[in-house]
Amino acid sequence: xxxxxxxxxxxxxxxxxxxxxxxxxxxxxxxxxxxxxxxxxxxxxxxxxxxxxxxxxxxxxxxxxxxxxxxxxxxxxxxxxxxxxxxxxxxxxxxxxxxxxxxxxxxxxxxxxxxxxxxxxxxxxxx
Amino acid sequence: xxxxxxxxxxxxxxxxxxxxxxxxxxxxxxxxxxxxxxxxxxxxxxxxxxxxxxxxxxxxxxxxxxxxxxxxxxxxxxxxxxxxxxxxxxxxxxxxxxxxxxxxxxxxxxxxxxxxxxxxxxxxxxxxxxxxxxxxx
Ligand SMILES: Nc1ncnc2c1ncn2[C@@H]1O[C@H](COP(=O)(O)OP(=O)(O)OP(=O)(O)O)[C@@H](O)[C@H]1O
Ligand SMILES: [Mg+2]
Numbered sequence: 001x002x003x004x005x006x007x008x009x010x011x012x013x014x015x016x017x018x019x020x021x022x023x024x025x026x027x028x029x030x031x032x033x034x035x036x037x038x039x040x041x042x043x044x045x046x047x048x049x050x051x052x053x054x055x056x057x058x059x060x061x062x063x064x065x066x067x068x069x070x071x072x073x074x075x076x077x078x079x080x081x082x083x084x085x086x087x088x089x090x091x092x093x094x095x096x097x098x099x100x101x102x103x104x105x106x107x108x109x110x111x112x113x114x115x116x117x118x119x120x121x122x123x124x125x126x127x
Numbered sequence: 128x129x130x131x132x133x134x135x136x137x138x139x140x141x142x143x144x145x146x147x148x149x150x151x152x153x154x155x156x157x158x159x160x161x162x163x164x165x166x167x168x169x170x171x172x173x174x175x176x177x178x179x180x181x182x183x184x185x186x187x188x189x190x191x192x193x194x195x196x197x198x199x200x201x202x203x204x205x206x207x208x209x210x211x212x213x214x215x216x217x218x219x220x221x222x223x224x225x226x227x228x229x230x231x232x233x234x235x236x237x238x239x240x241x242x243x244x245x246x247x248x249x250x251x252x253x254x255x256x257x258x259x260x261x262x263x264x
Contacts, residue, residue, distance in 0.1 A: 019150070022142040022178070052167060053149055055174040056232045084167040092171060092236035093222060 003028045005035060010042040011112055013105070017050055025061045033068050042074050043112035047105055049080030059094035066099045075100060075115055079108035132158050134192035139208075140185070145177040148189040155191045156202040161262045169202060169260050172240040175233035176206035176256045182227055184210020184254065194259060201242070201261040209253040216246050 003024065006013040012035055014028060032044055046062065048054065066076040077100045081089070089095060102108040135155060137148040149170040156169045173189065180187035187208030194203045213219045220238065225231035234256075238244040241258040248254035 019146050021146055052153070053170045053174050055171055055178070056230050056236060057174075057178060060230055082167075084164040087164055088167045088171040088240060091168065091239045092175075093232045093239070094230065094236070 005031060007039055011109065012036065012039070012041050012044045013047065014044065015047040019053065020051065020058060022057055025058055029061055029065050032065055036069060036072050036074055042116050044069055044074065044076040045105060045108040045112065046076060046078050047080045048078060049082065051085065054085050054089050054094070056092060056094055059089065059096060063096060063099055075112060077102050077108040077111050079104055132193050134190060137189045139177050139180045139187045139189055142181060145174060145181060148177045149173040152191045152202060152204055155193065156260065159193055159200045159202055159262050161202065161260060165260055168240040172237040172258060173204055175237045176204070179233055180206060180208045184208035199261045199264055201259050203257065203259045205255065205257050207253065207255040212250040212252050212254055213246065213248040214250055216248060
């Protein structure tokens, strides 16, 4: 079952609703990269609050999405990691240090907002 | 109660089976009274060994079963396949060692997630990973 992706202004929101198979993860990766280009989005929020298992494959795929998004000049924020999932990720060794995270959707959007504002200010000063 | 605490066997061939195996493990662990955090650790470890079956052996089986020991109950996971086997088990258990372009975290990570962990494998003779998580005393 594909992950629904919502377009809200310049941000794409992907809310994962249930356990992901590897096929779902690969599809999510492809769809997000395509849509970031099509809508010229500035950011992606991936909400994983409904996920009970974040194994090495899912972690690697999310990191790849974050890196590809950044190469497109946008940012990805991962939100909603459950406490026991966070615990399991640390034990597994997939701590995703290089990926932006926030507690929930609201804070994730706020984080993207602040990053966007910063980029504009930098652009304004330079220009 | 008794029915939900029976052994469950899941044939592993597709990535849907990986999800089914970890859900079976989580359910059994829950019925045996393991802590909520431990359910997630067991499900994550199962996901790793099940994916190794689809990635390296193609097909195999995961058995989850209740075990008793030293006054505690626990969940045991046996992941077996008749794939190519592992050449050097010590190396396969090192963080970052991969022949499949992964992170090389599956086996060492599963070992950290569980209380007991053993691999039996020989090149050409398949692989069996046996791992256990114990419940409260
Ligand atoms: N069931 C198996 N049959 C044959 N070889 C295996 C099996 N499981 C693991 N291996 C070997 O052991 C190596 C290490 O496995 P491990 O799960 O730790 O990492 P990975 O699968 O390469 O990457 P990751 O799990 O992080 O995506 C594999 O690359 C593979 O060579
Ligand atoms: Mg693996």
